[in-house]
Structures are given as structure tokens and as C-alpha cells.
Amino acid sequence: MSNPVVGFIGIGYMGRGIGANILKAGFPLVVVAHRNRGPVEELVAQSATEAASVAELAAQSEIIHICVSGSPQVEAVISGEGGIVANAKAGSVVIDCSTSDPVSTAHVAETLAEKGISMADAPLGGTPANAADGTLGAMVGADAETFARIEPVLRAWANNIMHLGPVGMGHKMKLINNFIALGNAALLSEAMAISRKSGLSIEQFHQVIGTSRMRNGFYDTFMKWTLEHDENAHRFSITNAHKDMRYLSNLATSVGAVNPVQSAIRNNLGAMEAAGQGERYVPMLADFIAAMNGLEPEGDA
Structure with a gap:
């Protein structure tokens, strides 16, 4: 055949x-x-x-x-x-x-x-x-x-x-997968901003987190932008990430799930897209959160 x-x-x-x-x-x-x-x-x-x-x-x-x-x-x-x-x-x-x-x-x-x-x-x-x-x-x-x-x-x-x-179960799981990944992105971005405002360098942050149980494959590609300015390591746009979190909000509403953490992540991505930065990649969320804290992008300070 x-x-x-x-x-x-x-x-x-x-x-x-x-x-x-x-x-x-x-x-x-x-x-x-x-x-x-x-x-x-x-x-x-x-x-x-x-x-x-x-x-x-x-x-x-x-x-x-x-x-x-x-x-x-x-x-x-x-x-x-x-x-x-x-x-x-x-x-x-x-x-x-x-x-x-x-x-x-x-x-x-x-x-x-x-x-x-x-x-x-x-x-x-x-x-x-x-x-x-x-x-x-x-x-x-x-x-x-x-x-x-x-x-x-x-x-x-x-x-x-x-x-x-x-049919449909794959898309549900993919959105949940992306929720976890984008949650990591938002958490890392905010943690780095707080670290810098507290007097800790990104190198010190990476020295600790990058050698701990909290290091994973997502961390490695996400951090390549902040540490090395490698924009090709994690080519997933803010616009697409925001879209995925809107879809997950729709799914949560359809099943009656409460999603306060996911809503905060979605709003971070929405704010960056609304600021005209939707075509930038997800690791660059670190720059956006840094700017919200009055910091220059890492490497430009």
C-alpha cells in the first residue's frame, strides 16, 4: 500500500x-x-x-x-x-x-x-x-x-x-504547557529586576539559580538573551505568547476554573504588546519588566 x-x-x-x-x-x-x-x-x-x-x-x-x-x-x-x-x-x-x-x-x-x-x-x-x-x-x-x-x-x-x-485534548495540554513556561518567564523577569534593584548583579543571580534545582531547559534558553544577548535562542514572540494566554483564559472560563496567577501573566504580556513590543521575543520580557522598575536593559546600564 x-x-x-x-x-x-x-x-x-x-x-x-x-x-x-x-x-x-x-x-x-x-x-x-x-x-x-x-x-x-x-x-x-x-x-x-x-x-x-x-x-x-x-x-x-x-x-x-x-x-x-x-x-x-x-x-x-x-x-x-x-x-x-x-x-x-x-x-x-x-x-x-x-x-x-x-x-x-x-x-x-x-x-x-x-x-x-x-x-x-x-x-x-x-x-x-x-x-x-x-x-x-x-x-x-x-x-x-x-x-x-x-x-x-x-x-x-x-x-x-x-x-x-x-480531539481538543492536545490543544488544552499545549496551553497548560505554555502557561507553565510563560509563568517561568514572568517569574524570572521580575526576580531579576528585584535582584538588580537590591544590588545583586545578573551574574550573581545566575551563579545561584543557574546551579540550583531551579535550572531547566526553559531557563537555559530564556537566560541566553539577558546573559549573552542571543535573540535566536528562544524565538517565540510576545504577541503569540499573549494570544496563548488569552486562549487559556477562554478555556478556564469555559470549564469554570479560577486563574488569578495566569491572569497576571497574561496582563504582563498584554502590557508589553500594548507598548508596541509584540514582535520581540519572550526572553525580552526581562527588559520590559526592568524598564517598569526604572532599570536599563542588562548590558546597557
Whole structure:
């Protein structure tokens, strides 16, 4: 039996690596360009086929990945005359790898099901480097039959695949994961500002925290900005982080959960975006919190 044709919408930082690994695993790949043609051209040079539109990609594909910035963008490629619902074959599967709003995901899954199209959510855990070497995590929500169909494709680009239950569970877990990560970002930023105002240097802060049980993988990439001004170590924008925390607030409201700590984190990110710094990366929250405390960015003082 030949491998199913895989479509990929959203060839960006993560998608270029995922797409390359899908091809390496022997799956025919169809891609569509959006803003940046560079990654698409790279994949076409590796034997991918370029579709002229989402509609054309949907008609050609059996398993369709979506990896875009959020639920409005997912809904846009699903709906309308040029979308997946109107053009994909019954029996196809849509895998949403975006960090999406689970409330929206439930609605999208129902819309697809009405056309005989299955849905899974498989948001990503990891970095573009992990995408390139096929070592991402995938938090998957899907019924058992759909998961069995897509697992071979997931294994092309992920080495840690967690099937968490029915559709929507992956997006819920991803938001909780990001809540913990962004909580660390807010906590570290505020702690560094207090340290500096108390007369402790960032080097002293790192000497203690960076050699303690509180050091982890997130700490290492987050601190590279403050310690080394390496802006590429943790390329996750404030705008995207704020979006994720709005989605988590929506989820908390929908299940009746109390979330005072998460609200404070969301407001920190919202303040930085409102100040016109939404395209800066999450580690640069340390600079924003420092400025709120009357401090210059570390290294500029």
C-alpha cells in the first residue's frame, strides 16, 4: 500500500523542518505558499509539490497539516469556498499543529465531521531545531481510529508522541504547557529586576539559580538573551505568547476554573504588546519588566 499524500499549510519556522522529515519518511508532500516563499522552495527542491491554493492542496491530500498562528487562521483555511471543508475528500484527516483555542477546535471538528473529514489536534513541543531533526513532541487529541491513521506520519517528525484522548485534548495540554513556561518567564523577569534593584548583579543571580534545582531547559534558553544577548535562542514572540494566554483564559472560563496567577501573566504580556513590543521575543520580557522598575536593559546600564 502506498503512503498517503500529506498536505501542509503553514510552512514557517517549524513547518520547513516538519515538511523535510515527512519527505524523508517517504510520504508525498503537497505545500502551499503564504508570505515567505523561501521554505516552500526548499521543500519543492526536495521533491514536494506546490499547490496554487489551499483548495488545490485540500483536493490532492489525504492527511492535511495546519501549522498557523492561531484559531482565526485555522478557521479561515477550514471554511469558505476556498477552504478545506469545501474541497477535501470525505475520509481525509486534518491535523491542527497550531496552538489553538480548544473552544474553537471543538467547533472546527464538528464542521469537518459533517463533511466526513476527521480531525486531530497535535500542537508542537520543541523548537525549530527540533523540527529540523525530527525530535519534536506532539500532544495529540484524536479518536482511536484517527490516531492509528496519522501516527505513522507523526512519527516522521516527532519522537515524543502523547495521545491524550479525544480531539481538543492536545490543544488544552499545549496551553497548560505554555502557561507553565510563560509563568517561568514572568517569574524570572521580575526576580531579576528585584535582584538588580537590591544590588545583586545578573551574574550573581545566575551563579545561584543557574546551579540550583531551579535550572531547566526553559531557563537555559530564556537566560541566553539577558546573559549573552542571543535573540535566536528562544524565538517565540510576545504577541503569540499573549494570544496563548488569552486562549487559556477562554478555556478556564469555559470549564469554570479560577486563574488569578495566569491572569497576571497574561496582563504582563498584554502590557508589553500594548507598548508596541509584540514582535520581540519572550526572553525580552526581562527588559520590559526592568524598564517598569526604572532599570536599563542588562548590558546597557
